[in-house]
Amino acid sequence: MSQYVDGYVLPVPSDKIEEYREMAAEAGKIWIDHGALQYFECVGDDLAPDMGDVELATFPDLVAADQNETVIFAFVVYESRKHRDEVNAAVHEEMEAIEGADEIEMPFDVARMAYGGFEALVEYQAEASDEEPIETSG
Numbered sequence: 001m002s003q004y005v006d007g008y009v010l011p012v013p014s015d016k017i018e019e020y021r022e023m024a025a026e027a028g029k030i031w032i033d034h035g036a037l038q039y040f041e042c043v044g045d046d047l048a049p050d051m052g053d054v055e056l057a058t059f060p061d062l063v064a065a066d067q068n069e070t071v072i073f074a075f076v077v078y079e080s081r082k083h084r085d086e087v088n089a090a091v092h093e094e095m096e097a098i099e100g101a102d103e104i105e106m107p108f109d110v111a112r113m114a115y116g117g118f119e120a121l122v123e124y125q126a127e128a129s130d131e132e133p134i135e136t137s138g
Helices: 014-033 081-097
Strands: 004-013 038-043 069-078 114-119
Touching: 004 014, 004 081, 014 038, 014 069, 014 081, 069 081, 081 114
Parallel strands: none
Antiparallel strands: 004 069, 004 114, 038 069
């Protein structure tokens, strides 16, 4: 069975990156505690790559980021969509139980965040040795 991934792209005001990192670090612990396989929060670094004559939309374009914002690319890996739904239900239940959670101000504009769930189409995982990677897609 192929894995399932939730992906996010969002703009964060550059002066709030540390605040976002702290929030993301706590969120990551919660997702992993409830069974997510991996949790990543990545800061944009090379977001205007030279692709020669190829025109493409960039992540900053996707979320309408301005010069004072940094793009975050985040993803969470699960065993399956069913597993994702179970983990997310438990995460949301825990978050709702946190006193004052509904009053927490997010350090970014949630309305400009792009989100989606994805079933893995092709998967490879490197081995711990010098051998070739093993295809894990089903």
